[in-house]
Amino acid sequence: MTTESHPGGRRPIDRVLxxxxxxxxxxxPFEDLRERRHLAEQEEVDLSFARRLLQGRLDLLRAEQQQRELPQDGPVEGERTDAELARDLSQALADAPRADHGLGRHLTTDPSRVGEHRRAAEQAVADVQASDPSxxxxxxxxxxxxHLVELEQAVSDTRHQVQAxxxxMSTEVARRYREGEARVEDVLTAE
Structure with a gap:
């Protein structure tokens, strides 16, 4: 998964960083500032999505690891019933409080490259067969x-750079509104 920027690159992350x-x-110019801020916001949303995909894979692997550490009561050692697998999967993917949460920003944009990030996350874990951790x-x-912790940290680091x-840009937009250099009416008529 390549989330780091490359000088002179043409991807959005390359431009933003x-x-x-x-x-x-x-x-x-105010319109250029708004466009750049929007590009950065979109990249932050996309990176957040990629990070969450990796975290989901980590959750599945950690759930499998934890399950193996528990004493087995089933008829065949190490095997779980379909009901147990479904229960474990739903627990692993539940939106429980996370220790590795982000900054809690309110995002107004949906991920734009869902397929690209999903493929990248799947490729990142293909060599570890994360779709069948058992x-x-x-x-x-x-x-x-x-491996996934390292990838998640790299995505997180890049995301923090984009957030900076x-x-x-948000500070400059706010300054312009505060000092009267920009007006809400101008933005509304420009869209």
Missing amino acids: ADGFADDLQGL ALTDEAIVRAIE VMDL
Whole structure:
């Protein structure tokens, strides 16, 4: 999963994190500022989505790991019934409070590259067969979790960089409204 930016690249992440993208914001025409902020916001949403996909895979692997650590009461050692699998899957994917939560920003945009990020997350875990964690050895689960934790951290780090760019732009937009350089009416008539 490549979420880091590449200087001179053409992807949105490359543009948002490029040197100069957030420079001289006071001299930027308001419409250009709004477009850049929107691009950064979209990239933050897409990165959040990718991060959540990775976290879902981690949840499944950790649930399998935890299940293996529990004493087995079933008829065949290590095998679970379909009902137990469904229960475990629903628990693993439940929206319980997370220890690895983000900044809790209110996002007004939907992910734009859902398919791209889903494919990237699936490719990132394809080598660890995360769609069937029960087929993995204990050691393979540990390695898969370590691998996904590293990927999730890389996505998270990039997301924080994008959020810093968004914060700069939002601060400039707010300054312009506060000082009367921009008016809500201008934005409404421009859309």
